[in-house]
Amino acid sequence: MKIHLMRTPLPWRTEQATECGMLAHKVKIVQAKDFTGGQRCSICRSTVKNEGPNALLHQMQAAIGRGLQSYRILKRPTKGGGLKEYRRRVNDPILFELKALADLVVRHREEFEKLVAANESEQAIQGAGAG
Numbered sequence: 348m349k350i351h352l353m354r355t356p357l358p359w360r361t362e363q364a365t366e367c368g369m370l371a372h373k374v375k376i377v378q379a380k381d382f383t384g385g386q387r388c389s390i391c392r393s394t395v396k397n398e399g400p401n402a403l404l405h406q407m408q409a410a411i412g413r414g415l416q417s418y419r420i421l422k423r424p425t426k427g428g429g430l431k432e433y434r435r436r437v438n439d440p441i442l443f444e445l446k447a448l449a450d451l452v453v454r455h456r457e458e459f460e461k462l463v464a465a466n467e468s469e470q471a472i473q474g475a476g477a478g
């Protein structure tokens with residue numbers, strides 16, 4: 348049985364998923380420190396962990412990017428000992444979530460703009476400190 352890594356959840360999601368997009372309760376999940384050996388899921392293995400100050404932003408960007416893909420390209424072993432690529436359809440709720448976020452923005456425009464401005468000034472402060 349393959350082992351997988353937990354995906355950092357998007358703040359608006361309650362359902363847990365793995366880095367490769369599986370529902371967390373349906374597969375075996377291990378901590379990053381235990382993610383070793385030949386049974387590692389290849390997609391989870393290829394995921395780059397970002398632990399820097401903008402980790403949440405990078406993880407959200409990656410999660411949204413993955414969610415917008417309609418399929419993923421995976422590889423499976425062939426009888427001849429090679430690898431064959433195949434496509435797996437992805438059913439990700441990201442488009443419905445983005446529509447809901449847009450609806451929330453329309454209903455709470457002033458609060459949204461204040462939060463965006465606060466995030467931008469926080470980013471500017473972090474950027475100034477890093478330079």
Ligand SMILES: [Zn+2]
Pocket residue numbers: 350351352365366367368369388389390391
């Ligand atoms: Zn996986």
